[in-house]
Amino acid sequence: MSVAENIRDDEDDRGFKSGIPDKVLHIDDVHKSFAGLHALSDVDLDVRKGETHAIIGPNGAGKSTLLNVCVGRLKPDRGAVIFDGDTLTGKSPHEINQLGVARVFQTPEVFLDLTVLENVMVPALSKRDGHFKLNPFKSFAGEKAIRQEAIDVIHSVGLHAQLNAPATSMSRGDKRRLELAMGLIQHPKLLLLDEPTAGMARHDTNATIDLLKKIKEGGMTKVIIEHDMHVVFSLADRISVLAGGRIIAQGTPDQIKNDPRVKEAYLGEEQV
Amino acid sequence: MLSTFTRNDWLLLIGFAIIILVLPWALQPIGAAYPDLLQKIAIFGIFAIGFNILFGLTGYLSFGHAAFIGIGSYVSVWSFKLLTMNVLPAVILSVGMAAVFAFLIGYVSLRRSGIYFSILTLAFAQMSYNLAYSVLTPITNGETGLQVRAIRDSAAVSLRDGDVRLIDQAMGIQEIGVPITNFFGMKMSGYPGFYFCAVLLIICFFIAMCITKSNFGMMLKAIKSNQNRLNYTGIHTRPYLISAFVISGMYAGLAGSLLAVTDPIAGAERMQWTASGEVVLMTILGGAGTLVGPVLGAGLIKYAEQKVSSWNEGILHQAFSGLPDGLQNFFVEFFSFFVGEGWHLTLGFLFMVIVIFLPGGLMEGARRIASIFRKQRTDKADEANAVGQPAE
Numbered sequence: 001m002s003v004a005e006n007i008r009d010d011e012d013d014r015g016f017k018s019g020i021p022d023k024v025l026h027i028d029d030v031h032k033s034f035a036g037l038h039a040l041s042d043v044d045l046d047v048r049k050g051e052t053h054a055i056i057g058p059n060g061a062g063k064s065t066l067l068n069v070c071v072g073r074l075k076p077d078r079g080a081v082i083f084d085g086d087t088l089t090g091k092s093p094h095e096i097n098q099l100g101v102a103r104v105f106q107t108p109e110v111f112l113d114l115t116v117l118e119n120v121m122v123p124a125l126s127k128r129d130g131h132f133k134l135n136p137f138k139s140f141a142g143e144k145a146i147r148q149e150a151i152d153v154i155h156s157v158g159l160h161a162q163l164n165a166p167a168t169s170m171s172r173g174d175k176r177r178l179e180l181a182m183g184l185i186q187h188p189k190l191l192l193l194d195e196p197t198a199g200m201a202r203h204d205t206n207a208t209i210d211l212l213k214k215i216k217e218g219g220m221t222k223v224i225i226e227h228d229m230h231v232v233f234s235l236a237d238r239i240s241v242l243a244g245g246r247i248i249a250q251g252t253p254d255q256i257k258n259d260p261r262v263k264e265a266y267l268g269e270e271q272v
Numbered sequence: 273m274l275s276t277f278t279r280n281d282w283l284l285l286i287g288f289a290i291i292i293l294v295l296p297w298a299l300q301p302i303g304a305a306y307p308d309l310l311q312k313i314a315i316f317g318i319f320a321i322g323f324n325i326l327f328g329l330t331g332y333l334s335f336g337h338a339a340f341i342g343i344g345s346y347v348s349v350w351s352f353k354l355l356t357m358n359v360l361p362a363v364i365l366s367v368g369m370a371a372v373f374a375f376l377i378g379y380v381s382l383r384r385s386g387i388y389f390s391i392l393t394l395a396f397a398q399m400s401y402n403l404a405y406s407v408l409t410p411i412t413n414g415e416t417g418l419q420v421r422a423i424r425d426s427a428a429v430s431l432r433d434g435d436v437r438l439i440d441q442a443m444g445i446q447e448i449g450v451p452i453t454n455f456f457g458m459k460m461s462g463y464p465g466f467y468f469c470a471v472l473l474i475i476c477f478f479i480a481m482c483i484t485k486s487n488f489g490m491m492l493k494a495i496k497s498n499q500n501r502l503n504y505t506g507i508h509t510r511p512y513l514i515s516a517f518v519i520s521g522m523y524a525g526l527a528g529s530l531l532a533v534t535d536p537i538a539g540a541e542r543m544q545w546t547a548s549g550e551v552v553l554m555t556i557l558g559g560a561g562t563l564v565g566p567v568l569g570a571g572l573i574k575y576a577e578q579k580v581s582s583w584n585e586g587i588l589h590q591a592f593s594g595l596p597d598g599l600q601n602f603f604v605e606f607f608s609f610f611v612g613e614g615w616h617l618t619l620g621f622l623f624m625v626i627v628i629f630l631p632g633g634l635m636e637g638a639r640r641i642a643s644i645f646r647k648q649r650t651d652k653a654d655e656a657n658a659v660g661q662p663a664e
Contacts, residue, residue: 097506109504114490122494125487126506134515136479139276143487155348182505219597221321 108175320566336393342529342543370525378517425559559635
């Protein structure tokens with residue numbers, strides 16, 4: 001019996017019925033290796049609708065590789081990623097995004113030459129118009145509804161003071177918040193966050209936690225990769241622990257805290 | 273679209289239109305107000321504006337846009353030979369054919385980015401150039417070039433030596449002497465030819481403005497900024513790039529067509545890689561990514577090409593006539609390398625200076641000067657406010 005199956009039996013105390021109801025993301029037996037190095041081995045993972053699922057693990061455990069497989073950046077050697085009934089494996093990143101999967105990158109990936117507002121409007125237009133629309137005479141400035149929505153989202157991440165500033169002039173922490181806004185504006189069914197608070201000061205980290213909690217109330221499903229345990233235990237409904245490319249434990253934050261395999265493989269002597 | 277044009281946008285468009293239309297008077301003091309040069313400034317302005325839609329907005333550097341100039345010219349001359357000397361069908365057919373070829377070349381070339389894209393476009397242009405001189409000579413007339421001829425007397429005469437002009441013949445239009453291109457009767461040589469090109473330049477500028485300010489233009493800028501990120505926001509960048517490439521190719525096709533409109537002959541040299549390189553120089557010199565810059569660059573290069581290349585030692589002796597003989601001879605000897613046939617040296621030097629000191633081209637220079645004036649005004653206003661403040 002796999003780790004995932006083991007966990008399914010004893011998780012129902014959090015209100016989820018057995019048989020993984022409303023499964024949004026299903027990672028099925030994914031395997032990925034680079035030049036003989038097994039980055040991911042036999043990874044099985046289910047993410048439920050509306051939950052915040054954290055993936056933790058030591059450096060080199062395969063967390064980012066797993067996210068890259070989910071968004072189409074990497075193709076798995078074996079296995080499949082199924083999102084909301086659609087197989088993501090083999091699809092290109094833009095197709096996966098159009099299905100409702102947005103990603104926030106580990107290192108800020110924004111449009112440096114564009115303003116903060118433009119950075120957020122680009123994904124908003126993508127959500128509305130699809131992956132391509134030839135509209136050379138449709139004015140960007142005339143997009144009043146989307147513009148207002150973008151301004152609201154920028155306000156929610158605390159960047160309203162820099163609305164018309166070019167992204168290139170922003171601090172790293174602000175770029176991360178901008179990236180978050182770029183993800184949120186699309187109202188994705190699944191938001192994948194790769195270390196969303198890395199590089200942020202504690203105050204900003206707490207603000208981001210509050211923001212993500214607020215989003216959670218809206219029912220958006222999230223997968224978070226994070227090193228900061230404060231963030232993980234503040235947000236996660238369930239946690240999966242990756243070590244050496246394998247999932248060694250899955251469960252609620254309390255279960256993970258008390259799992260001896262996690263302590264041994266990831267936390268060591270450190271107290272959670 | 274027009275409702276979202278700001279006051280500054282309208283001012284820019286109107287200002288641009290006025291400047292272009294008054295060029296025959298404005299350029300008189302520098303001896304550049306003659307139709308041939310004015311036509312070239314307008315035509316290459318169109319070429320550079322189109323090229324800027326691809327290079328300035330997406331960052332994709334094509335070294336093969338001269339191919340579309342050539343295609344535009346050949347299609348126009350064939351339109352004159354087969355259909356009518358009216359330029360309208362020629363222009364429409366040229367732009368359409370350039371779009372078809374741009375789609376085919378763009379579809380293949382845009383499978384790659386960066387230097388590989390540039391090399392692929394260069395390869396296509398060189399291929400077109402060589403084909404025009406070899407297997408396509410029945411269409412291009414090889415080194416002689418494709419020319420407009422008088423309507424042939426019998427079907428036995430080759431199309432290279434005699435034209436048919438089906439529409440003109442059907443309409444009973446009589447030709448006397450050398451056939452001349454026209455726009456519903458208005459001859460397209462001299463100043464009318466310039467104004468025809470100028471109006472199209474203004475229309476092209478307006479379309480480029482719309483594109484730059486549109487959702488589509490924003491996506492193109494996002495491609496330049498971070499193409500990889502754009503893929504993860506759900507945008508398929510390739511159709512956007514192909515569209516930009518085709519639009520850009522259509523501009524080049526129009527420019528090629530206008531070259532044939534003002535001088536109805538088409539030669540393969542228009543497709544040579546140096547012509548592709550020239551538009552790159554024009555765009556960078558004026559300011560890539562700006563609206564006015566490429567036109568400015570085109571004007572400057574065409575002016576230098578016509579004027580500096582016509583200067584000779586006699587003109588240099590006149591210019592340095594105030595100096596003692598020895599010094600005069602030295603300067604004339606030195607500067608003679610930069611004029612006449614050596615005008616490319618002047619262009620190269622100018623290009624180096626601008627790229628090193630003004631990487632954003634002449635438009636960056638204009639912006640810097642404007643910011644100095646703005647700062648001076650702000651400083652004066654601050655001083656005035658400080659004088660008005662009571663001492664603490």
